[in-house]
Amino acid sequence: MLEAQRLGYVAGQTRLLSGVTAHFAAGAVTGLIGPNGAGKSTLLRLLAGLVAPTEGQVLCQGAPLSGLPVGERARAMAYMPQDVPPFPPMPVREVASLGRLAHGESAACALRHPAVQQALDMTGLAQFGTREASCLSGGERARLMLARALAVDAPILLADEPVAALDPAQALMVMQVLRGLAALGRCVVVVIHDLLLATRFCNTLMLLREGALQDVLPPADLTDARVRSIYGVTTRRVENGLVPWALSEPGQVAGD
Ligand SMILES: Nc1ncnc2c1ncn2[C@@H]1O[C@H](COP(=O)(O)OP(=O)(O)OP(=O)(O)O)[C@@H](O)[C@H]1O
Numbered sequence: 212m213l214e215a216q217r218l219g220y221v222a223g224q225t226r227l228l229s230g231v232t233a234h235f236a237a238g239a240v241t242g243l244i245g246p247n248g249a250g251k252s253t254l255l256r257l258l259a260g261l262v263a264p265t266e267g268q269v270l271c272q273g274a275p276l277s278g279l280p281v282g283e284r285a286r287a288m289a290y291m292p293q294d295v296p297p298f299p300p301m302p303v304r305e306v307a308s309l310g311r312l313a314h315g316e317s318a319a320c321a322l323r324h325p326a327v328q329q330a331l332d333m334t335g336l337a338q339f340g341t342r343e344a345s346c347l348s349g350g351e352r353a354r355l356m357l358a359r360a361l362a363v364d365a366p367i368l369l370a371d372e373p374v375a376a377l378d379p380a381q382a383l384m385v386m387q388v389l390r391g392l393a394a395l396g397r398c399v400v401v402v403i404h405d406l407l408l409a410t411r412f413c414n415t416l417m418l419l420r421e422g423a424l425q426d427v428l429p430p431a432d433l434t435d436a437r438v439r440s441i442y443g444v445t446t447r448r449v450e451n452g453l454v455p456w457a458l459s460e461p462g463q464v465a466g467d
Pocket residue numbers: 222223225227245246247248249250251252253254293
């Protein structure tokens with residue numbers, strides 16, 4: 212579905228990424244993990260075509276991404292950035308409907324599109340539809356960025372730290388949504404620091420360090436030795452540790 216071929220990126224005098232070759236499968240959630248500054252967001256931006264690689268190329272459904280017309284690219288891939296920009300003075304539903312711009316719909320058409328309502332439902336924002344987006348809390352704003360990306364309804368979703376600002380219930384809900392999309396055949400690539408959620412919800416983990424892809428492995432193979440070599444920390448499996456595991460009343464999650 213999505214492929215990186217010997218991807219490299221240099222900004223000014225600084226090399227941010229080198230020699231990344233990887234296949235991102237349809238029907239799977241791929242988790243990009245690695246220390247701060249490893250190059251995860253850079254890789255995601257290259258995959259999204261937001262910046263052009265200085266070496267190598269991205270293939271989207273077999274075709275070079277650089278050759279795809281902008282509109283086609285926008286419909287093929289949805290991207291959720293790590294940083295939430297200041298929202299314009301518009302209601303939540305309208306911000307989510309911006310995802311439909313990729314399809315060339317009029318603003319009125321976009322607002323009514325079922326994908327927008329679905330995106331608000333999936334991110335637990337349905338009850339905030341008419342609220343000013345600029346009034347949302349940090350976690351709600353992050354979910355709105357995800358809702359905008361989900362409203363594109365694209366076969367590929369690239370999400371940069373979608374759960375970093377979320378409470379445990381919302382984080383579980385979002386990871387379940389991502390896994391649900393993968394189950395429908397979508398290609399989902401997510402940058403994530405929470406190793407518990409990453410190992411539980413991702414089908415494949417890609418470990419980045421110092422701008423290079425160090426390893427591609429199933430979550431079960433993320434051993435203490437690997438975590439130590441990547442992050443310089445040791446891990447422990449805590450049998451009676453208290454971790455958020457499931458929503459007590461699915462679909463009944465309160466707002467932030
Ligand atoms: N334009 C730039 N010029 C120079 N260095 C840059 C530029 N953009 C990013 N960097 C550096 O490149 C490295 C990789 O950045 P990137 O945002 O991809 O890391 P990351 O793995 O997503 O980190 P984090 O987990 O902290 O979000 C960082 O050290 C960053 O400071």
